[in-house]
Amino acid sequence: MPAKRILIVDDNAVVRSLVRRLFESQSDFEISGEAENGRDAIDKAEKLKPDLIILDLVMPVMTGLDAAPLLKQLLPDVLIILFTQQEGSEVERLAQAAGIDAVVSKSQVASELFLKAQVLLASLGRQKDRAKFRNAS
Amino acid sequence: MSSWPITTTLVKFGQQKRRHRGSSIASACVVKLLRGIDFEELPLPLTIGTRPAFAWEVTDENTSASHAIKYPHWQRQFEAALVEGDPQSLRQRVDAAESALFLRLQALGESAEGDEERQAISEAMGTLRAIQREKLGYPEWNTK
Numbered sequence: 001m002p003a004k005r006i007l008i009v010d011d012n013a014v015v016r017s018l019v020r021r022l023f024e025s026q027s028d029f030e031i032s033g034e035a036e037n038g039r040d041a042i043d044k045a046e047k048l049k050p051d052l053i054i055l056d057l058v059m060p061v062m063t064g065l066d067a068a069p070l071l072k073q074l075l076p077d078v079l080i081i082l083f084t085q086q087e088g089s090e091v092e093r094l095a096q097a098a099g100i101d102a103v104v105s106k107s108q109v110a111s112e113l114f115l116k117a118q119v120l121l122a123s124l125g126r127q128k129d130r131a132k133f134r135n136a137s
Numbered sequence: 138m139s140s141w142p143i144t145t146t147l148v149k150f151g152q153q154k155r156r157h158r159g160s161s162i163a164s165a166c167v168v169k170l171l172r173g174i175d176f177e178e179l180p181l182p183l184t185i186g187t188r189p190a191f192a193w194e195v196t197d198e199n200t201s202a203s204h205a206i207k208y209p210h211w212q213r214q215f216e217a218a219l220v221e222g223d224p225q226s227l228r229q230r231v232d233a234a235e236s237a238l239f240l241r242l243q244a245l246g247e248s249a250e251g252d253e254e255r256q257a258i259s260e261a262m263g264t265l266r267a268i269q270r271e272k273l274g275y276p277e278w279n280t281k
Contacts, residue, residue: 011232012239013236014235014240015236015239018240018243057278058269058278059275060269060275062276063278066276085239085262085266090279091279094278106239106242107255107259109243109246109247
């Protein structure tokens with residue numbers, strides 16, 4: 001199975017670097033690129049066509065919540081995880097409305113982000129398999 | 138001050154990482170994921186403007202009477218962001234503080250001992266968000 005391509009979007013270089021190294025340590029994943037804000041993410045996503053986007057919320061130029069619907073419009077199958085310091089039901093509600101697939105808090109251990117990515121990608125794989133089966137029968 | 142401890146926070150983080158080994162499943166999990174990462178290579182800026190990114194050295198002298206440092210892993214970077222007057226350097230100061238806070242949260246993991254510090258980090262993050270919004274022009278995220 002080809003490695004899943006990931007785009008990391010965060011204005012903080014240290015956060016990007018840590019996330020990159022976490023995912024690079026696993027052969028199932030490949031970091032296709034990094035972006036520093038929502039606008040940059042849209043430009044990079046169009047070129048790189050990632051399977052998964054790790055998206056920060058608070059960024060200069062364009063927030064993660066503003067970028068997410070545009071990213072989904074551009075790449076309808078892409079999975080988006082909001083990786084943010086902000087917590088609470090308001091963030092969850094707005095994230096869901098923006099088409100974001102999951103929210104992971106930066107105050108949780110980084111392995112949570114990794115586990116969530118694995119679960120989401122496995123779930124997407126199962127959905128695609130079911131769709132193929134339905135089309136074939 | 139004779140030398141600047143560029144890697145002070147990361148070295149302490151590494152020590153924390155070693156202490157956590159085996160202390161809980163969650164900590165062990167993050168340690169496993171973080172093992173092999175060379176924190177010396179993380180892109181923390183060495184200098185911001187004309188001053189070092191880490192504005193104070195963690196020594197016995199300046200952690201005592203003159204300025205109490207309760208959270209040595211991040212408090213100095215956070216305070217450096219608060220007092221930064223140069224708009225050119227402010228973004229880098231805020232980034233450095235945010236990095237230190239994020240790395241500290243990761244080091245704390247899910248251990249029950251760090252609740253008070255986690256609360257302090259949450260408040261510090263809130264302050265950095267306000268600086269980003271009001272002084273650095275970051276857009277609001279919760280206007281919808």
